[in-house]
Amino acid sequence: MIATVPTIPVTTAIASYRVHVGSGLLASLGRRTRALSTRRSSRVFVVTSPEIWQLWSADFLAGFASSSPPQPLFLPAGESNKRLAMVERLAGQLARARADRDSLLIAFGGGIVGDVTGFLAAIFMRGLDFIQVPTTLLAQVDSSVGGKTGVNLLAGKNLVGSFHHPLAVFADTDLLRTLPARELRAGMQESVKAGIIRSPRLFRYLEANAAILLDPQHPEHRKALSHVITASVRIKAEVVRADEREHGVRMILNFGHTLGHAIEAATGYKQLLHGEAVGWGMLAATRLAVTRGLLAQAEGARMERVVHAFGPLPRFSASARKLVALTGSDKKTRSGILSFILPTEIGTVVPVRDVSRDELLTVAESILHDAKAAAPGAAAPSKGHLA
Numbered sequence: 001m002i003a004t005v006p007t008i009p010v011t012t013a014i015a016s017y018r019v020h021v022g023s024g025l026l027a028s029l030g031r032r033t034r035a036l037s038t039r040r041s042s043r044v045f046v047v048t049s050p051e052i053w054q055l056w057s058a059d060f061l062a063g064f065a066s067s068s069p070p071q072p073l074f075l076p077a078g079e080s081n082k083r084l085a086m087v088e089r090l091a092g093q094l095a096r097a098r099a100d101r102d103s104l105l106i107a108f109g110g111g112i113v114g115d116v117t118g119f120l121a122a123i124f125m126r127g128l129d130f131i132q133v134p135t136t137l138l139a140q141v142d143s144s145v146g147g148k149t150g151v152n153l154l155a156g157k158n159l160v161g162s163f164h165h166p167l168a169v170f171a172d173t174d175l176l177r178t179l180p181a182r183e184l185r186a187g188m189q190e191s192v193k194a195g196i197i198r199s200p201r202l203f204r205y206l207e208a209n210a211a212i213l214l215d216p217q218h219p220e221h222r223k224a225l226s227h228v229i230t231a232s233v234r235i236k237a238e239v240v241r242a243d244e245r246e247h248g249v250r251m252i253l254n255f256g257h258t259l260g261h262a263i264e265a266a267t268g269y270k271q272l273l274h275g276e277a278v279g280w281g282m283l284a285a286t287r288l289a290v291t292r293g294l295l296a297q298a299e300g301a302r303m304e305r306v307v308h309a310f311g312p313l314p315r316f317s318a319s320a321r322k323l324v325a326l327t328g329s330d331k332k333t334r335s336g337i338l339s340f341i342l343p344t345e346i347g348t349v350v351p352v353r354d355v356s357r358d359e360l361l362t363v364a365e366s367i368l369h370d371a372k373a374a375a376p377g378a379a380a381p382s383k384g385h386l387a
């Protein structure tokens with residue numbers, strides 16, 4: 001018997017799969033993988049990082065028959081390794097190990113491993129099946145769902161990629177036990193985003209339970225985390241179902257990301273984690289919405305409080321002009337027009353296309369003012385930089 005855990009269906013025009021969320025999933029991963037694979041003789045490869053493998057390989061492998069364990073392939077940690085060169089290297093290793101079209105890949109890691117493995121699966125022999133086993137909160141609530149895969153170029157993040165959905169996602173909450181506290185906080189910002197864009201209920205839950213969600217010793221911690229992951233995935237699944245290729249509503253997932261991406265680029269991907277940059281970006285978007293009269297001040301203040309509750313957002317330095325210039329070059333622009341996702345109330349956002357340079361400068365200055373006063377990050381984020 002395989003234990004039942006909450007599952008969320010993801011259905012799009014080209015794919016249909018389930019996201020399983022809960023404790024103890026690793027133990028049954030082998031059986032679950034076999035049940036999913038239509039190809040009996042398929043070989044299984046697991047792409048992971050050396051750090052994650054060291055922490056979790058025993059638990060991972062325990063779920064598979066010892067006669068045919070998945071073969072590990074390694075991607076070193078850090079955004080600087082999310083590059084085409086690494087995809088080529090991994091593809092070479094697959095070819096040398098005689099992987100074929102019936103082989104299956106498992107992405108066992110955070111968003112970086114997930115994005116690279118998904119892309120490798122999309123293009124190796126023109127497409128292999130793959131499974132996501134996300135190990136960071138960010139990957140469990142966001143990046144493992146929705147089919148976006150890809151790598152960075154020197155010119156910018158995620159500029160080369162493909163839509164390729166997994167056969168399934170297994171988000172085992174036990175894996176988060178070893179996740180550094182800073183990574184947990186940063187991942188929570190993507191759930192805050194999900195609440196603000198689509199779910200007053202999730203927002204209220206985050207507002208009321210921040211302390212429990214951030215305290216691994218609290219008896220209700222695991223249950224609360226599972227609840228938040230399930231609710232966040234449900235929201236992402238709904239949005240992706242409605243607009244798989246980001247022609248319309250999927251753009252709401254970029255709330256906080258327009259300025260967030262600019263902050264990441266301006267700081268060389270070194271000072272902040274992605275979720276932290278998104279936290280600053282959400283504060284900026286909220287202030288912009290209040291200034292424009294789109295959002296009541298009190299609602300804006302509530303949003304800011306929740307972002308800070310999952311902080312502290314660490315200090316960073318950049319110039320307002322640079323942030324504005326980088327915002328304009330975000331790949332989310334269409335025909336040169338920048339679309340900002342702004343909240344009108346908790347649970348509702350709208351795209352706004354006429355944000356002026358002056359408005360952007362003002363909001364960037366306001367964020368930079370706060371960022372200067374913020375505490376430095378507790379520990380250096382995983383080797384940043386696109387180079």
Ligand SMILES: NC(=O)c1ccc[n+]([C@@H]2O[C@H](COP(=O)([O-])OP(=O)(O)OC[C@H]3O[C@@H](n4cnc5c(N)ncnc54)[C@H](O)[C@@H]3O)[C@@H](O)[C@H]2O)c1
Pocket residue numbers: 049051052055077078079082109110111112113115135136137138139142143144145146147148149157158175176177178179180183274382
């Ligand atoms: N495809 C999408 O839709 C999508 C969405 C959002 C973000 N992303 C991408 O995700 C990436 C960021 O992902 P991330 O935040 O998961 O970062 P990450 O993959 O770099 O992982 C963060 C760090 O945590 C470590 N780690 C991972 N799991 C661990 C565990 N269980 N215990 C201890 N340490 C662990 C990793 O080795 C790494 O050092 C970015 O490249 C971003 O572009 C993609």
Ligand SMILES: [Zn+2]
Pocket residue numbers: 142190257274278
């Ligand atoms: Zn994000």
